[in-house]
Every structure is written in C-alpha cells, then in structure tokens.
Amino acid sequence: MLALWGIAVVALSAGGDRLAATPALSATQPDEDRSTLACWPKSERARRREFEQKLIEAPSADKLREWHDLLAVEPHVAGTPGDLREVGRLADAFRNMGLEVQEHEFWAYLCRPLSAVLQVVTPTAVDLVVKEDILKEDPLTANPELMPGWNAYSGSGDVTAEVVYANFGTKADFKKLADLGVDIKGKIVLARYGGNFRGYKAKFAQEAGAVGLIIYTDPADSGYCKGLMYPEGGFSSPTCIQRGSILTLDYVGDPLTPFVEATKDAERLDPDDLALPKIPVQPVGWGSAQQIIGRMKGTAVPQGWQGGLPFPYRLTGGPELTVRLKIEQERSITKSYNVIAKLKGNRWPDEMMIVGCHHDAWGFGAADPLAGTIVLMEAARCMSDAAKAGQGPARTIVFAAWGAEEYGIIGSTEWVEANRDDLVKNAVGYINLDMASMGVEFGSAATPSMQRVVADVARVVPQARGKEGETVFDGWAARSKDGPFTHGVRFGDLGGGSDHEPFVCHVGVAAAGFGSGGSQGNSYHSTYDNLNWYRQVVGDDYAPAVMITRMTMLTASRLADAPLLPLDFVGYGKETQRHLRDLAKRSRELVEETSVARMVDDTDRRDAMQAPASDLPLDRTARASVRSPFEQAMKPLNDRATAYGVLAGGASEHLRTLMGSDVLSDADLVGINQRILGMDRAWLSDVGVPGRPWFRNLFVASDEDSGYASWMLPCLRHAVEHQDSSEFEPRVQTYLDIFGRLVQTVSELKAIGTGER
Template sequence: MISLISLTSVLLNLSAPPIDVRAAARMPDGASLQAFHDLLASEPHVAGTPGDARTIERLAAEFAKIGAGLDGFDVRVEEFFPLLARPVRASLSIVGLDINTVDARRGVLTLGVTEPNLAIDPATAHPDLNIAWNAWSGSGVVEAGVIYVNYGRREDFAKLAELGIDPRGKLALARYGGNFRGYKAKFAQDAGCVGLIIFTDPADSGFTKGKTWPQGGGWSNAECVQRGSLLTLPYAGDPLTPFHEATKDAARIAMDSLDLPKIPVQPIGYGAAQQILMRMKGKQAPVEWRGGLACDYALEDANLRLHLEVEQVREVVRTANVIARLRGATLPDEEIIIGAHHDAWCFGAADPLAGTICMLECARNFAQLARNGQRPDRTLVFAAWGAEEYGIFGSTEFVERDSAALSARAVAYINLDMAAMGLNPGGAVSPTLRSAVARALVDAPDATREKSAADVWAKAPNNSLAMGDLGGGSDHVAFWCHAGVPSIALSSGGSQGSTYHSNYDTVAWYRATVGADYGAAKLVTGIVNAITATLAHRDESTVSPRALLDDCQSQISKLRELASTRVGLDATSIEKVSTAFAALQPLAQQAEARLLASPSASDKQRLHALVAVWTDPRGIPGRPWFRNLYAATDRYSGYGSSMWPLMREAIEDEDAAALASAASRYLAVAKSLEHALNELANPAH
C-alpha cells in the first residue's frame, strides 16, 4: 500500500529561468544540517523496529515541511515487506583454561559481545541498543578449536591449504576488511568451518591509526564491534521476492530454498580477539597476515577451545521508503533521483546519516529555489531508502516495481551513503555522466569557499579528476547494475576515526571526529546541488558519447591486461571486441560535436539508446538479476566492481568458450552503438 501526502496536483509546464549552479552550490546551511542530524540520530533505528517506524514518520514530516505550500511537491511513504533477521542471544567463551577466571565456571573466560556504555556519551546507554550481531547468521551452539584465517578471502583459504592447515571442524577467526563480511562466512562455511568470529584489527581501524574514542581520538577502541549483514545472494533486495517488489501480498519463494549462512557467525572487538590470539600457540601466520595487536598471530591451536552460541529469527516485517518529488517545469517526465538510506544498525550518525542529512538539505535548497521562481526543468526525486543495511532492500524494491519504466524516465541516480565524513571529496561515476559531473565540480565550492570542489577532488595519476567505477555495497546497485540507470556515488572522507556499525556511531562521536561545524556535510551538499542543477537543466544532454567510448577502450585495456596473466587463455576474442569499439570512437566524437553545435529535441531518445543497449534481460550467467553488461558487483568481494562482467568473469575462470560467447554479446552491443551514434552524428540521415 502507498500512503500519499499530497501537497498539490498542479501541473507545471511553464518555462522557468535556469538555476544559477554556483549560487545553488552555496546554499547549504550548517545549522539546518545539524538539525536534521539531531532529529534522525535521536534513537537507534534498525530496519523493521519501532525506532525505524518513528524515523519514517520523522522523514515524512520533514519532507512535508520542506515542501509546504509549494506547487508540484508531494511526499509518499512507500511501504514494503521484506524478510529481515533479528538477534535473540549470543555468547562467546574460551573454555578449558587451566586458570581461575572471573566467570563462575572454572577455566571459562567469557568474552564481550557488545560495547560498554561511555560516561562521556549518554546515548550509548540507550535501552534500545542491542548486542553486536551479524544479520543472517546461522543459529547454533558450537564448541571447537580455532583457526586464524586473516581476512577470510578466497586467497586466504587457498594459502591455508598451501600451508597444510585444515580448517574443517574449526571455528574461524577473521578480521574485517579485504572483502564483504558475508563472503567471509561463505568461504569459511565452504571450507568446512563450523563457525566464524570476525573482529576489527587495530591495524585496520584502531590504536595503530591514532587515538581511540573517547580517549582523545576517533578510532575504534578495544570494545568497539562492527555489526552488519552477511547476505551474499546473487541479487540485491528482499531475499524472498527477487525481480519483484516486496509488497504485502507478493508471491514469495520458500525460505528454505535460500542460500543463507548455516554456520553461526559472531562479531567481537579487538580486545576480545586479543584474548583468543594471545593463547594460540601453533604455527605463526605469514608476516602480511599479522595485525596491530601485541601478540603472536598463530594460524591454529586445536587445544584452545571456543564455545559460541548464536540465535537469530527471520520474519517478514514492514518498513518503508520515504519519497519526495519536486515536479520539473518543462521536462517533468524526466527524473534526477537523489537518494540515501535511513536505516542503521544503531544510531547511525555516520552510516547512513552523514549522507541522509545531505539529501534532505538538497531537497530543502531546491524547494527554496522553486519558491523563488527557479524551478528545475527535470523532476527531482529525493529518496530515503529503508532496510539498506540488510542487503540493499528499499532502493531495490523501488527499482523492481517497474524497472523498464524507471530506465526510460530516470536520467541519473545520485547516491549519498555515509557521504560527509571529511573534507576530501571523490566519487564513482557512470562513464556517460563524467563530463557533466566534471563541469559541476568547477561550479561547487570547497570547504573554505576559496577554491572549487574540482580543486580538492581526488585526482588520477595524470592529475585529471578521478572518477571510479561503480561497484557494490549501497543503493546505486539496483539502479546501475539491474536497471542500467547511469549513477553517481559521492563521498568525502579524511576524518581521523571510525566507529563503523557500532553502538558508538553517535552524534557525539561524529561532531568530535568529523566536525561540529558540519563543514563536510556542507561541502558534499554543495557538490550534490551543483550536479543536480546541472543535470536538471533542459539543455543538458546528460550523456557524453565521447566519454562512453573512451571508457570502453579503458575497460578493454584492463581486460587485455587481466587475460595476459592467464597462461594459455586464447584472447583472440578480446581483440575482435577492441577493434569493433575502436572503430566507434571517431563516430562518438562526431556525435558529441554535433550535439554541442546543434542540439535538437529528438536527441533524447538517441542518447538514451547509448545507455539502454547495455541492459540485457538475459543478465549475467549465474546472476541473471545483474542485467547491465557494463558493470556488476564483484562476485567474490561484494564491494568491488566487475566491469564488463561477462568477459571479465570468463577471463578470471580461464574459460575460453565462455569468453568467446561473452565477446559475441559485446560485439552485438557495439553494433547497436554504431546505429545510435550514426543517428546522433547525422540526424538528417
């Protein structure tokens, strides 16, 4: 069901004066951003909980306030009903010790599975805070010896096999980093481990980085524990409704058919991890596997026994996206979507709210511009997504409602997950949008207002603006990898600290570590405003044919380099694809020159074709939900990108037949691109 707060249904089709991009980029206000932060970080709000429901109500009320009395502004609370996990209990102990301990049982040392309260931050005593847990863990009771597996990557388990270490029947101890935590669980389970314990090593985020929180710095202290999802299904969104929106009455697949973790998984802090590692007396780990703790990092100790208990439940529950729309003046059927998720594992002051507040401030700024007579030509959609932390649920359900219609109307999606974390901006950008983003960055100010955002943006080795490839990990995935909507993921880092996904991710930590002046949030919102104002103008083509073909050549070069590391792999098909796409570059340059010299109303469909040709309903073998042949999430790390995934994965697998088949599909894309570019370069013909 969709509940609607309708502020107006007035149709706006009058031409509006263009928005001054530079002025829009200077509108963000620190006091407004702080007020949004205070409101949304006032209580824990895990998806599907009462705190989540109250957060949804607050967001709807704030959007309504932003658009009050403004023609063409409406707000919707869009419910969906995903499968979610809930923690019931968890415990971890070292057993069989020949010492007296504080535990009531002789020889048992109980390790902490949540953070203690901090006197300096009363929020950490909130009654709705929970134990540390990894959503989707298997439930069970395990007692076994322990094995240290570094980051728990595929290559780490391969190294253990090379060293003669047998993980079967053991509890794996892995540190965070290197890959998505869900793959740590998957690889541990596949290797025969009976359980997994994950900790944040101080070498990655702790005292070796600087002073810890709250002892004069912002880095993770010994009791800080990272929570998070373990979901590694071959699609994003609700596990029970792939390809379809998770409405209340949606058809659902059987829960027991899902490939969810079967082993119990528990996160801990590095203080608890040290209690385990300091007692392990086996063969030492390779030097590169050793972290920042003052103890040996042994690979295994069959005599050291750990007792792990984890219990979770899974159930379908209600949550919601909160969507506001500002209707465009002259191109209302074309949309720029700006999104950030609203759910958090705890308070979420950094993740996600350091991005959510920027999205809200962007909405407030453009509503004010519209009141002043400067309405964007294209419609702006501001979205607060639900249940992202569980597996990118809310944005995926939004996309899956009608992905074909969305692809036709959405010009771009801008994602702001945990975006304002310092004064060093950067981002990953779909290739067709990079030219527009580069122009917008020149118009946006840096934090000092003395330079442009382009001056402080991350740089490539040739000193050009670095714009990375979009991978996994956040709400752009369904837009870009499933629906093929060109997307942007913005962030600004550099602050000295992290309490990621912990009970210490509070407003007090954020203001002490990132800044109480909200300079980072003003910087990010200014950049978002500049990009949005640029893309929303009717004369902005939004698609650069030249940038697309330049990036195609770059991706082919990377594929060629990857293939060179696979001895004996026939790479002839790569050269065929390279030749076909190289032949399109002069045509792309002609098309871009014609667009600049004499743009026409008919260009819209032709430009859209340059994007649409990459979306294939057959998807990727083994992962058909990923329909964009340009990009998918990396199948082994989760966070990384797999560019031109059909060919890349065939090369990684050293499968010549799959590579030849993949090449034929990219040659078909090249043929379609040739037709679209010809029409753009020579519209009269």
C-alpha cells in the first residue's frame, strides 16, 4: 500500500477522555442550508443531527484496541496459512455483528520468496543483511513466520556486477545518468526508496540494461536523520527493510485476468507474455547499503542526490567493487479472499455505499493495513448496533476487507470486475481506509464529488487530542497552508496505490481516502510494523482511530441516508480548470527542457546537468516567453468547464431549495439521484486512457511513470508527456463531449420542479 499521508513530528499525548465531547460550533461551520445536511428536508434535519451525535459518541477506544489485538496476532502475507486464518477472524467478527457475510474467493498469480543472497565480492568479501534484527526489547520480532526482506515479482537469478547509484530510480534520474554518460548495462543499480513506486525503479533499471537492482531505505528519508530509531524511537534502524510488490502492468488486479474476475477456472494470460520483472531485485536497510555506498570510488553525485549516510555519495563503484545478488522466487496461482459484509438498506437496498480496507500485510501489519482495518471493524460494529436499535441505513452499506492488496490491489479489483455493472448503476461512493489511523493530523484525497461531504463532516467531528471544541476541520484547515483549497481545506487527488483505484479508475465511483499522520516514526512494510511499534509511536490511547472511525461513519451515513445524494457535481468545473492550468505549466516545462537541451553543447552537458535549473542558459526572460503548442488548444475546454461550473452551481442551489421545501416525491428523488450518479460515470470510456484501456475514467488515472501519483485529465496529460501535438486536439474534443453530457444533465436537474420537463 502507498503511504498516502506524510509523517511529521508531534508530541504524543493522552487525551482520549475528551474524545466524546461535542464540539462547540466552529467559526468555520457553514450555514446548514449550504451544507450537505441540506440534502434532507428541513423537517428531518434536527433528527438527523441527533443521530449523527449518537454516531460520534459510539466508537470505543477499548474496542479498537481489541480489534487490533485480534487482527495483528500473527504475520498474514496474502495466500499464506496466516492470511486464511485472518480471513476467518474477520468473517466471524462480521457475522457476530449480525451482518450478511460473503467470503469472496479469488485465485491470483502470486509469488513467494525461496532464497536471497547479497554480498560484496570485491575488494573484500562481505555478507550483507537481508533480514531485520531480532530485538530483545520487542519479542514479536522473533516470530518464525516473518519473512526476510523481499520484493514480490522479482526475477530470479544470480548476478555479480559493478554498481551504479541511481538516486531514487525515477525516470528523470535514469535520464540524468544517461546524460552524464554513466553506463548502466550489465551493472547492478542501487536506488533509494522514495520518489516513485518501487516497481518503476525496477522497470527503468531493467530498461536501461541493468542486471539487478538493490533498493534501500536512506536515513535521510527514515532513519537517524529524522529522529530516534526503533526500538528507542520510531524511525528505521540499520536493518529495517521495506518490502513490497514491483508489479507495473497497464492495469491492477490479478496479472493473468485483466478485465475479468480471477475465478479458479477463469481463462488466463500466459505469464511469459506479460511485462513481469526479469532482473533480480532485493530491498535492504541502510546498514547494508552503507557497506556498498561507502566502498564506491567514482564521480560525486549531482546536486540533490546525496543521502543521509556520513560520506560523499558516488555515481559508480568502478571495476574494483563488485556485488553479488542472488534471488529465487516461486510464482503460482494462489487462493485468497475478500470478506464482504453487508448492512442492508431499508429504503433503497439496491444502492450501496462501500467502506473498505485491505487485510493482508507483509508481516503483522499493525500499521499497514490494520490501522485502517480496525476502523472498518469498529464502524461496522457501531452502525450495525444502530440498525438493531431501529436506525439502519436507507441504502445498503458494504464493509469490505480486501485480500492481496499488497501484491497489486488484487482483491478489490477482482470484486469490482465481478460486480462491474452493478457498481456502475448503484454504487453511491467508496471510502478507503488503508493505514488510516497513524496520527492526529487528518487528511483526505477525494474525487471532486466527494470533497464537500468530507469537509462538512470534518466540521462536526472532534479533533483527536485537540482543544475543547476543536474539530477535525479546524486542525485540517490550519495545516492547509498551500492551495489549492476546496471547501476551505486542501484535498489530494486520488491516483494509484490502494484499493480506491478500481472504484475510481475502472467504474467511475465517487471516492475518498482517509488518512492521518503526525507521529514520529515509520515502520512501513517492515517486520517492525507490529503492535509494540504502533502503541509506542502512534499511541496506545487509540485517539486517532476513534477520530477516523467517526469521520468514516458520518461520511458513509450521509451518503447512505440522504434522500438527495450529497455528491457535489459542481466541483468538476473548477477542478478541470485547475488541472488545465497545471497541464499548461507542465507543457511549458517540457518545452523549456527541450530548449535547454538544444542550447547546451554536448561538451558542456555534464556540467549543465549538475547545475541547478536557475544556472542553465535559458534566462528568466526567455522562460517567461516560453509557450507550448498545447496551450491554445486547451482554451475551448477551459471555457466549457467555466460555463459548466456556473450552470451546475445554479442547478445545485435549485435542488437544495426543492429539498428544503419538501416537495420532491420518491420518484423525483430516484430520477435526480440517478442523474447525480451519472456525473461521475460521464467520464467513463470504453476505449480508456491511451495505452491503458483498463483505466476507463478519463478524469483521473495513475501516473504511468510513478504509479502512486495522479494523472488528471490523463488523455491530455499523455499527449503532453509524449509531446504528441497531433493527438491533442482530438482528445480535447473528447473532453468537450463529456462536458456536453454534463451540461445536458445539469440542465435537466435545473428544470425539475419548474414545469419545463
């Protein structure tokens, strides 16, 4: 899973006894008629506020601790016996709540490590560590089921070669090495974690001709440069290793069954026909990396490439330094499960609001994923208790614990592919909780349609360990120092990296990812990610988990209960304008890079590549005059998005007025809500994003060169990145057509109740 939320340093203090307090009315709290509470008739809003207050008071820190004890009891890598036992624990817990439970079986192409050897061969033989130290202070680290460090889907092989340091191993880093004349062919690449998805480090290294890759955690990114190391503190010790998949296909889910559910008897692709990694790849801690980097004698690295180890970093090790990397992995079709629990709706049972978090981990998984899974379980418990008391949801709420996410977002994708048509028709939203309760600093990435309801809910949920009356919104807004701001706070863009991806990118469902940070430490994908680390670093009061549970329940409940769906279709206008501005900026950057490359003589290329951008020979005046061939072509789309925003704002205001007047029948609401759902689905294309047809949402896709980041308006972004001006205008027309459909829909909404229909 991607760590969506940055980790900052804060004081961890007790304060759970204040968590049940009702926040005083925040100064930032909006007029109720302009919030998502306006999606209820005025006559029902007082009762709605009372119900939400009960939900706020329902979560228990003690119960969250019990969920953690239950689910973090053993390592549970997908497809292992521990994974199957975890599935049983989850299913039993959901059944005990009285929910309708399905153990959704899927058969995916997974792998497991058999052996790993990493050695400095010359000038002096040294065996390097590929497994974390067992800590006497933490008995959990001695569990025999914990695996050595490994990267899933690594190629198997035994290679000995010279070493090249590639910084973060991004596409730009490999380009810089090429520009500097560094030969990677036949070498083992050493790259540090960060900057992109680890799989792209392997992809780019293999494409450059490397015979192997070593990925390490640099102390500048998580280690003694950040703070005290575990077990004294929370940061990475010399042997702390980040595991993870390195799968980089043009789709997510089971590698052998794109677009279809991975049943036992499904028709499968031939693994030999896929672009699976071929070179051996091994992750290590910074202690092992130090043994290699400290022996490198080549040219000093460019500016910005120096890490946190106490000596100058070098680009090459030279022929006198050789390293051996031997990896053996086994790949096979393996069974795992999603656990699906349903709380049936009592008014529109076919429509569904989905809340999900994966259950598999690379070890104990106390943080990733269980800091989110425990929220899922507690939200399910509280909301099922409310239903038993006669306050069940209007729409069905699905609580989903996904399997095999760590291998490549597999379980959630298989469920989405199995239920594609139903989700397109009936899914009103999805909340992703992967690794959600990691501190008191709340953050969210969300589709435009989900942002308003999340911001509204944050205004009434108490801030964990906060001052009396302080809300989540207050803390979030105070940290949102840099724009763009949406509804008073900063949202991230949902791209790749977790289980929201199939919902957003494949079936166009409105979605939000919840997360929190602020704790002083990082155990990401290591064997130290256990209950001892979590309770020492994040805290044992479970205040962050209580806060995220409240955010989850209120957001899910508003989407499940509101007679008028609280999805903000207005946001697509402003967000498209913002993304067009970003796209214009990116296109100018690429033009500038091309101009610089042409101006720099080949004999001076090396010096130029090591200089900061401000020292390159394109002066400030020249930069200001740079224009890309794409900018003028964007103008019609920007104008259309602007006009849509005005029209959509009027339609939204009109619907709130009708709702407040209590004049809409059930039949009216069904028709309105289907049109509102259609706003997110309007971005779906049967053709998909260029080169990646599985990515059907033309508003957003994952970045094709980093995996975690988002490409907004991806058809246009693809043309810009590939400098394909011939395809740009036809793709602009595709987006103009989408806005044509959106304009038609909001016109229909604005006509409701006026006699114009």
